[in-house]
Amino acid sequence: MSFQPAHPLEEIAARLVNLAIGKGASGAETAAAEGSEFVCRVRLGEVEHLQDAGSRAAGVRVLRGLRAGSATTSDLSEAGLRRAVEQAFELANISTEDPHAGLPDPATLGVVDHDLMLHHPALAGLPAPARIDLARRAEESALSTDPRIATSNGATFSLHTGRRALGNSQGFLHSYSSSSCSLSVTAVASQDGLRQRDWWGHSARTLDALESPEFIGRKAAGRALRRLGARKPATVRVPVLFDPRCARTLLGHLFSAVTGEAVWRQATFLRDRLGQRIAPPGFTLTDDATTPARFGSSPCDDEGVQSRRTVVVEDGILASWLLHSYSARRLGLATTGNAARSLAGPPATGHGCLWLAAGPDAPQAIIASVRQGLYVTELIGSGVNIVNGDYSRGAAGIWIDHGELAYPVQEVTISGSLPRMFASIEAIGGDLEFRSSVAAPSILVGEMTVSGT
């Protein structure tokens, strides 16, 4: 192949493709990544942990007809790259022919043509003392909010910069950089010898867009304080309101249930629901990797397929699966540009920015509409079965009594069935914020079992 690498990382990706083709591969795709991270954690006013480091690695997947093999290495010397290609060949040789193996349709390859504003070099220029100061201010703000804030589990400021290069034997070669910073603090509140903790944090592409350390500290402290005196309620079936942070996890389950793998394995509760109503009107879920500056945006997916916007659920109707090229070939559909990979191996399905459209109601109005119910602010555990839709997780939050937040609740589980939970959504909040690559407003689910005493 003749490539024109524009960056040392692209040279590595191109070199791996050329080595694989030179050795007789019928096709090859490669990825190379480098990243640096800065992390500082301040606890009780002192720097507790300071980390500053970087690393690089690359991967190659070779095709010999319909057989594939992959290898990754962090040894990027010529000998290291050659060894990786040999290992990938070894694996392809013992592999079986998969009728759907291959590279993406060349017509789908490409990158979005507008600037996604994923990288802000100015971020890296922020001197270390200023970075530490942000963490210190966030912690100080949390600790000084209320005398019942007993301690902190630290405030962390981190900064990540990375570059990713992708190449394949159809002549695709592209690399892009991204950067972000984040600030978070965990506050511990104490009353009558019992402790509660909660956290707040924010990530952004630029410092200007980051919530202020004082705001983050107060918010973390407020969340920990409102959990003091938490009770365990009686077992009951009631409506459950998920706050935006918890509502995001519901979108995550929906994502898992619409990936191509889950569909062709018949391992999703949505397997036969395409084109059908799965949620009430007003529920519109979009996967979009093309909006500038958002988390989840990228010029192309990890197979080099141009990024796009896919409406997954439109006004309650399941409109599209999320596919990479292999899933698309298996299902007789077109890729939706959702390939995600570590450096080697076959692609898995990933999402760009997955977001649920905001509804008309303020969260306070939704709370006011609930006679008895649970407002969930934290979920733990992973009792979610995408195959049969069974849902059962640990929860903590605030009991809603006659439309008002009455008292904190802990040590309960909430359970239901995902298809019924989505179908019984009664309200979607107007409080949508794009804080990460999954964004949700508050969601009120009609009825679930809250299991306590």
Added chain:
Amino acid sequence: MSLAGSWFAHRFGFTTRELESWLAEALVSGGDYADLYFECVERTSLSLEDSLVKTASQGLSLGAGVRVLAGERTGYAYTSDLTPARIREAARTAACIASGPAAMLEAGLAPAPGHSLYEIAPEPPALADRLALLRRADETARSADSRVFQVIASLLDSVSHVLIATSDGRLAHDSQPMARLNVTALARHPGGPPQRGSSGGGGRAGITLFEGARSPEAFAREAVRQALVLLDAAPAPAGEMTVVLGPGWPGILLHEAVGHGLEADFNRKQVSAFAGRLGERVASPLVTVVDDGALPFRRGSLNIDDEGQPTQRTVLIENGILRGYLHDRLSARLLKSASTGNGRRESFRHAPLPRMTNTFMLSGESTPEEIIRSVPNGIYCANFGSGQVDITSGNFVFCSTECYKIEEGRLTRPLRGASLIGNGPEALRHVSMAGNDLELDQGVGICSKQGQNVPVGVGIPTLKLDRMTVGGGA
């Protein structure tokens, strides 16, 4: 354990003198302690799906981390480039945390002891032999029952070479094997909804581990059995009830209910529900819990921890009384205790934390049959998925994947999956019977803490808890 025998001396020609000079570089600005951690991991991953090879991947990851401790402060830097200039640069970066007088490496590095719990095969297994294991699993699962329609079998095996040098003179190295085989089966009644069953096992060994009782056929049959049980399962009941946990993997209860809360970092920072409670009763007198990283071949075992310290058996709870915490070097120094060999990290990109190894409860005196017979109404949990804990409140959940109703002392109908929730310092007070049948899990556990994953083991005998909250089904 001399440097000359280490993989890194062999591959990169590192000398003791070089290691000492990098440690000196790390302490150039001061500090109480510094260490170097070199790691090379070679991994092979294969999976079979629809009887076709779905994943075939090999990987090499190489790197070094340098850490400097000064009081409660940690400076950490790493590099994936093992040239002396880059290692020195990482040492200087980590050194930025410290100021003031430095500890000095006085006597020079000396080889430190470790256990000998596992061995590395002289030659890596052939790819074809690995694939043969997966084919056996696949064929067994597919032919086990006509209701099985999808089988995924995967094998992950790796060897990690580590070399650790510390400013208090410890020089240790180890080569750590790991293998894990997993089988997932999906089954359905004709036209009915699918259900999934999974089984797997492994440990610190090569793939020869799967030649004996832990055969691919055994895992395949178990995965199919679990999927079939779910086909006819009813929703679980909701509310507080008597819960009997089966032996082995349900020991995840201990991992979540008490294990994390006893990791010394959380206690030093006063954020654990167990902070300041040494010597207090935190469980029924039937409960004795230990953490033991020195069991041969176990998934959570290590000859040396990731700070070069030999692993050991540590009693955490003795007859219900809280006896000890799990320490790494930092927490041991700050709490004026000794490291318990629990300093672990995911990779060279991570600084060590106090972590569990194999955590289990010792056997009691009841037979499993006696325990079940004693329950008029409750549930029996034979298998679990995963769990999670909120360290500060002590609330934890773990998710049952295979459970049964107990009625009048007998197991009756199977139930669908459900989460169980409890409070760490309270839950184990309700243990009213402990079986004489301690089992450790099959070797698939992964523990996640502060974004770092490490392999662990768990175990319990059959256990009766008089009260626990069960989340019902839909």
